[in-house]
Amino acid sequence: MIEELRILEELQGIDNEIDALYTDGGNLPEEIERLTAQWREKQEAFKAKQDRLDEYEKEQRRLEREIVEAQNAMEKFNKQLSRARNNKEYRVLEQQINDKEFLVLELDEELAKLKDKTIALKDEIEAETPVFEQEQAAFESQLKTLQAQLDDLEGNLAIKRDERNRVSLRLKKSLFRKYERLRQAYNNVVVPIQRGACSGCNMTLPPQTIAVSKGQDRILDCINCGRIIYWDGDY
Numbered sequence: 001m002i003e004e005l006r007i008l009e010e011l012q013g014i015d016n017e018i019d020a021l022y023t024d025g026g027n028l029p030e031e032i033e034r035l036t037a038q039w040r041e042k043q044e045a046f047k048a049k050q051d052r053l054d055e056y057e058k059e060q061r062r063l064e065r066e067i068v069e070a071q072n073a074m075e076k077f078n079k080q081l082s083r084a085r086n087n088k089e090y091r092v093l094e095q096q097i098n099d100k101e102f103l104v105l106e107l108d109e110e111l112a113k114l115k116d117k118t119i120a121l122k123d124e125i126e127a128e129t130p131v132f133e134q135e136q137a138a139f140e141s142q143l144k145t146l147q148a149q150l151d152d153l154e155g156n157l158a159i160k161r162d163e164r165n166r167v168s169l170r171l172k173k174s175l176f177r178k179y180e181r182l183r184q185a186y187n188n189v190v191v192p193i194q195r196g197a198c199s200g201c202n203m204t205l206p207p208q209t210i211a212v213s214k215g216q217d218r219i220l221d222c223i224n225c226g227r228i229i230y231w232d233g234d235y
């Protein structure tokens with residue numbers, strides 16, 4: 001076989017290896033992205049619950065403060081009540097005390113409801129935490145595996161591309177361009193003649209082409225599909 005054919009076959013072999021690498025791992029970046037997005041969603045949902053719990057607890061403290069303030073005001077009014085100078089003053093203070101009493105009742109009720117909600121949410125978060133942590137560990141290990149596979153793929157592709165460059169430099173530019181053009185259309189650009197036909201498209205070749213191919217000293221094209229054909233001794 002002439003040297004150029006050998007180089008072309010070598011190039012085709014490398015390209016097939018590159019294609020196989022893409023077939024095996026080409027979707028790894030998307031897979032990593034999908035997995036990460038999925039995990040982020042879970043993480044956000046869990047964090048939203050924790051944020052809600054923080055809000056509840058903050059609101060609890062606010063209510064407790066408001067209750068203390070109302071109670072202090074009530075105490076102050078009670079002291080003033082004992083020093084009331086007339087009926088009008090007495091009635092006004094009594095009304096103010098009543099208002100504060102009512103406010104404290106309302107706030108107590110609100111606080112009790114909020115405490116129930118806080119406990120329920122705390123329980124929910126506590127129950128979900130081990131599941132969340134398990135899922136986090138699973139995600140991290142899955143991501144690590146996929147990332148390692150992607151690193152492998154990129155490493156292998158870099159090696160193959162480098163090999164490809166070195167091999168293609170050994171071809172005449174015009175022949176390399178022809179190969180590149182054919183490779184857009186076919187996976188098998190360089191094919192042997194089998195039973196008198198191009199093994200790429202199965203078109204029977206003229207006897208003259210076959211005779212020339214036996215000389216093994218020229219690059220021949222299939223007149224039908226344009227693939228590069230060669231004689232491999234198997235008529």
Ligand SMILES: [Zn+2]
Pocket residue numbers: 198199200201202203222223224225226227
């Ligand atoms: Zn053909």
